[in-house]
Amino acid sequence: MASDSKEIAYDMSPFFRLYKDNTIQRLGQPQVIPPSDDPKAAVRSKDVVIDQNTGISVRIFAPGCRDPSQKLPLVVYIHGGAYCVGSPSNPVFHNFVSILVEKSNAIVVSIDYRLAPESPLPIAYEDSWAAFQWIAVHANGNGPDPWLNEYADFRRVFLGGESAGANIANDVAIRAGTEQLLGVEIVGVYLVHPFFAGDEVAELYKVLCPTSSGRGDDPRLNPAVDPRIRNMAGRRVAFFLAEKDMLREGARGYYEGLKKSEWRGEAEIFETEGEGHCFHLFNLHSEKAEALMDRLVGFLNRA
Numbered sequence: 001m002a003s004d005s006k007e008i009a010y011d012m013s014p015f016f017r018l019y020k021d022n023t024i025q026r027l028g029q030p031q032v033i034p035p036s037d038d039p040k041a042a043v044r045s046k047d048v049v050i051d052q053n054t055g056i057s058v059r060i061f062a063p064g065c066r067d068p069s070q071k072l073p074l075v076v077y078i079h080g081g082a083y084c085v086g087s088p089s090n091p092v093f094h095n096f097v098s099i100l101v102e103k104s105n106a107i108v109v110s111i112d113y114r115l116a117p118e119s120p121l122p123i124a125y126e127d128s129w130a131a132f133q134w135i136a137v138h139a140n141g142n143g144p145d146p147w148l149n150e151y152a153d154f155r156r157v158f159l160g161g162e163s164a165g166a167n168i169a170n171d172v173a174i175r176a177g178t179e180q181l182l183g184v185e186i187v188g189v190y191l192v193h194p195f196f197a198g199d200e201v202a203e204l205y206k207v208l209c210p211t212s213s214g215r216g217d218d219p220r221l222n223p224a225v226d227p228r229i230r231n232m233a234g235r236r237v238a239f240f241l242a243e244k245d246m247l248r249e250g251a252r253g254y255y256e257g258l259k260k261s262e263w264r265g266e267a268e269i270f271e272t273e274g275e276g277h278c279f280h281l282f283n284l285h286s287e288k289a290e291a292l293m294d295r296l297v298g299f300l301n302r303a
Contacts, residue, residue, distance in 0.1 A: 104296075
């Protein structure tokens with residue numbers, strides 16, 4: 001554990017403290033929900049390591065009951081956690097995805113990227129892109145995972161996440177549109193309380209990614225300045241914002257930039273009044289969290 005005498009660069013208590021020597025103190029005991037492939041459960045899940053060298057893995061969630069003749073929408077989910085904490089097995093992310101699967105009748109792949117600062121940015125972006133390429137291999141029905149081969153409809157693919165995960169997902173969508181992966185059609189991109197920058201320096205991002213200015217001239221923090229934006233995959237992008245979220249204005253800035261760009265899709269905003277950043281993850285059954293989930297499910301069902 002890091003010493004309290006060291007100088008703190010960024011304090012995100014009660015989750016973590018990042019120190020100026022680029023070490024991290026993760027606060028609290030890590031919690032894990034194991035996967036469960038119980039065929040009687042409403043939602044089944046399993047973990048798959050996709051790269052033995054890096055340890056990149058995914059957790060795949062699928063409905064327990066399904067019509068075997070029917071393919072399911074494929075949702076790619078990238079968790080938040082300020083690039084520093086979290087995993088698909090963390091209860092808040094596992095439970096959110098489980099509810100999403102049950103309500104949307106989709107198959108979801110949750111990406112477990114390597115965390116900063118031990119793996120500095122942009123490693124989380126590269127890991128997520130590698131995972132998406134692995135997912136795309138299944139589009140011809142001959143990939144290494146039988147669930148994706150059997151269940152997933154690669155003509156109805158959705159890509160997104162929350163907070164830092166939304167930022168990573170947007171980057172993957174741009175790369176996917178630029179490289180045009182065969183057999184994969186990304187219908188929509190969903191960005192829940194995304195982490196985009198405006199005129200002020202995003203201090204945490206700059207610490208985690210020393211090569212970045214931490215400002216809106218960095219295409220990963222403000223994708224509207226990326227010339228590849230015109231090719232971004234997805235016909236629709238949904239921004240989910242929260243009124244009291246300190247990241248709200250950065251997200252609105254990107255929304256406006258995207259609408260003014262050469263990208264020709266449809267962008268829309270859903271905003272929750274009176275709530276802060278990622279409020280829904282910590283009380284999934286509150287009225288406003290359920291309303292956000294219903295909006296997201298509605299977005300996925302409008303394929």
